[in-house]
Amino acid sequence: MSRYHTSRSSSTTPVIILYDTPGHSPQPWAPNIWRIRFILNYKRLRYRTQWVEFQDIEATLRSIGAPPSSVRSDGRPVYTLPVIVDPTRNSSRPEIISGPSNIAEYMETFYPARPVFPEGSRAVQSLFVHYIQEVFAKPLLPIMVPLSAKGLPPRSQPPFSHSHAADALPPGPHRERAWQLVKEQFDFLSSILDKNVQDGDGVCVMGHSVSYADFALCSVLLWIENMAPHDGWARIREWNGGRWVRLREKCREYMDVY
Structure with missing residues (x-):
C-alpha cells in the first residue's frame, strides 16, 4: 500500500522525527498518525519514522520530554502518539509537539508552503x-x-x-x-x-x-x-x-x- 524509502537526507542533516507504532505488517495503521504522515509527505518535508511498540509509548515519550496529549480526571498525564520532534529549526533545542491537531497547526505555521489549510478554511x-x-x-x-x-x-x-x-x-x-x-x-x-x-x-x-x-x-x-x-x-x-x-x-x- 505504501512506498517505503530510506531517509531523504544525509545522516548529518537534521530531519523531523515522527513517532509511530507498528502493526504486525510493516504498514503504518493508526489513523491519527497517518494524518500527520500525510501532511509531512504533502509538504515534502524531510522526516524519518521512529517506531515505538504500544507498551513502550509512555516511557519513550517521557524520556524525550514530550508533553502529555491529555490529562486524566485524577491529574495523571496521558501520553499518546503521534509526536514529532523537529530539530530542523533549532538543532540545539528541537521542538517536541504532541497530538495530531497541535502538530498540524505547528507544521502549517512554520512550514507554510503547500498549505493543507487553504486560506480561510x-x-x-x-x-x-x-x-x-x-x-x-x-x-x-x-x-x-x-x-x-x-x-x-x-x-x-x-x-x-x-x-x-x-x-x-x-x-x-x-x-x-x-x-x-x-x-x-x-x-x-x-x-x-x-x-x-x-x-x-x-x-x-x-x-x-x-x-x-x-x-x-x-x-x-x-x-x-x-x-x-x-x-x-x-x-x-x-x-x-x-x-x-x-x-x-x-x-x-x-x-x-x-
Whole structure:
C-alpha cells in the first residue's frame, strides 16, 4: 500500500522525527498518525519514522520530554502518539509537539508552503475533523479496536487490549448491525460531499484539491484497510459508488513512509 524509502537526507542533516507504532505488517495503521504522515509527505518535508511498540509509548515519550496529549480526571498525564520532534529549526533545542491537531497547526505555521489549510478554511476544516473523530468514526470503534489489537505485534496485544477494553464482535447479526451503523455514517457524509459536485470534483472536501480534512478522512480508510481488509475495506470500497476508493486514490501520492 505504501512506498517505503530510506531517509531523504544525509545522516548529518537534521530531519523531523515522527513517532509511530507498528502493526504486525510493516504498514503504518493508526489513523491519527497517518494524518500527520500525510501532511509531512504533502509538504515534502524531510522526516524519518521512529517506531515505538504500544507498551513502550509512555516511557519513550517521557524520556524525550514530550508533553502529555491529555490529562486524566485524577491529574495523571496521558501520553499518546503521534509526536514529532523537529530539530530542523533549532538543532540545539528541537521542538517536541504532541497530538495530531497541535502538530498540524505547528507544521502549517512554520512550514507554510503547500498549505493543507487553504486560506480561510482553518476553522471549518478543524470542525470537519472534529466531526470525523467524534461522530463519523464512533460506530467503527466496537469493530476496529479489537481488530487493531489483534493486528499488533504479540508483545503489544495484551496492554493495548487492556487499555482499550477490546472485546471482539463475533461474526453474525451483531457484527452486521455494527457495520450497518458504520454505513449510515458513510452514507450521510457521502450525501454532504455530493454538494461539491456542482463546483468541485465531489471527492475532496474543499472542492478540487486534497487538504487537511481529506487526510483525516483518508486516515480512517487506511486504518480499516490495514486492520480489516476483508471484513471492512472490502465492504466500504463498494459503498457510495466507489467514492471512498476515489478519495484513497487522490491521497495515494502522499502515502510514502520514511
